Ligand code: FUB
């Protein structure tokens with residue numbers, strides 16, 4: 001049973017957790033990212049192309065994609081925080097993009113400046129379709145938000161060119177870095193033109209034909225296409241592997257394909273890979289991809305802490321994929337993972353200032369891992385800009401006659417059938433209240449996701465208890481009738497959960513971590529009475545949740561019982577177990593780490609049996 005999207009344009013976020021982030025996005029990140037695009041040469045690259053200059057290209061070969069993502073991020077942000085000046089500034093870029101576009105629709109400033117006669121000769125490495133995919137995604141979004149066609153027309157010209165080259169009458173072609181597939185699916189949904197689905201399907205289904213081996217003259221028996229998921233045909237993937245962002249973007253496009261029509265074998269493949277990821281490869285924080293070497297997956301249970309790579313884009317791609325799996329299947333558990341990523345590994349990608357970013361997000365640090373204003377490889381900052389801008393899209397979905405609540409975020413939602421106000425404490429407390437503001441008729445039921453983190457659940461409709469036993473898809477179903485003023489009160493117990501990992505996750509042996517609601521917690525040395533290296537927590541620790549208005553903009557911290565294990569002398573590699581003394585340790589939400597002075601940090605703490 002597939003569901004329909006409710007775009008973020010129909011969702012207002014008004015809470016204490018995400019609203020400040022969206023505002024900072026608008027007030028700080030947008031001007032910062034405009035500036036970064038000029039400081040780092042993305043704007044100059046466009047102007048070089050317009051002026052016919054063939055030297056001086058700046059940045060990575062896929063730098064164009066950053067500008068497209070920035071446009072997408074700014075468009076989404078402007079919807080919630082209108083700003084004429086930024087709109088004008090963005091339109092200047094769009095004009096320039098139009099001017100830099102060749103008459104056949106081609107645009108890629110790296111190729112246009114550096115090797116105009118070599119277009120499409122290195123699909124494996126050079127990201128031409130990846131960049132264009134980001135353009136299409138951004139242009140669709142820009143058109144949705146502004147109602148303007150200017151960027152969309154440029155993107156449609158691109159899509160027509162891609163169709164001529166790689167569509168049903170063209171060559172077999174797909175990009176080393178997936179992205180174009182999901183973008184074409186967006187374009188199909190927005191324009192209603194199935195031609196774009198057919199093109200996406202060709203890119204998806206031809207993948208695995210070892211195109212990149214042929215491109216580089218590598219004999220088939222010596223070719224390892226794993227990194228770019230060109231090893232086997234799409235439907236034959238058994239596990240999640242390769243480069244993390246590539247994998248989750250590819251599977252996002254595949255999920256959209258399966259949701260919108262025939263796609264034999266695709267759903268079982270997605271379910272297999274998802275299961276492998278959830279059972280053996282995802283970090284506690286919802287991030288994916290442990291290894292720096294391939295920016296991706298390695299083997300089952302490889303879940304390091306200090307060296308956890310967890311690229312911000314990878315966590316975003318996991319949220320995108322989980323969201324699409326929920327839309328495709330109607331099953332709520334996919335949003336457990338998307339929520340886990342969004343509240344932890346994704347949000348950790350940006351500082352509270354909105355203008356400092358993590359590329360990789362380790363789960364332990366010696367205190368020197370700090371967010372940066374930008375990167376040479378700048379994929380993550382604009383990705384987080386657009387993700388926070390569009391966050392509302394993850395909160396709801398709908399089927400023919402029901403509204404489905406996936407994320408519990410105070411604010412408002414308006415659909416064709418009804419408008420609701422959501423009030424409550426999330427993510428700090430588990431109470432939510434939904435009030436029906438308007439109804440146009442046709443709403444038969446409200447469906448509420450039962451989050452994996454929830455303890456006991458209670459629900460009343462206009463004061464009358466309703467069963468909270470979830471249906472087979474994981475939702476509590478609250479049947480109508482609905483009149484304006486109907487109130488649904490929902491309460492999820494939000495226990496502190498202390499967790500250990502599967503013993504096969506060797507790096508997490510004898511370690512323990514804490515979660516409350518959707519948030520994973522971490523211990524920063526700055527909050528502890530003793531050095532973090534001397535801190536251990538008890539298994540079955542006493543832990544209490546305390547609201548601290550002065551900490552990190554206001555957050556719930558956890559006070560946890562631990563013990564001090566004094567640091568040995570430098571000469572003492574091994575030593576007898578020392579006396580221990582009780583201490584109270586303090587944990588803050590992982591996503592808020594590294595916003596104060598440099599401080600060593602741990603999500604997973606060494607633990608001792610307690611009581
Ligand atoms: O290749 C484009 C982006 O740059 C990838 O998604 C990231 O992992 C980074 O390598």
Ligand code: ZN
Pocket residue numbers: 311312313314359378379380381383
């Ligand atoms: Zn990135």
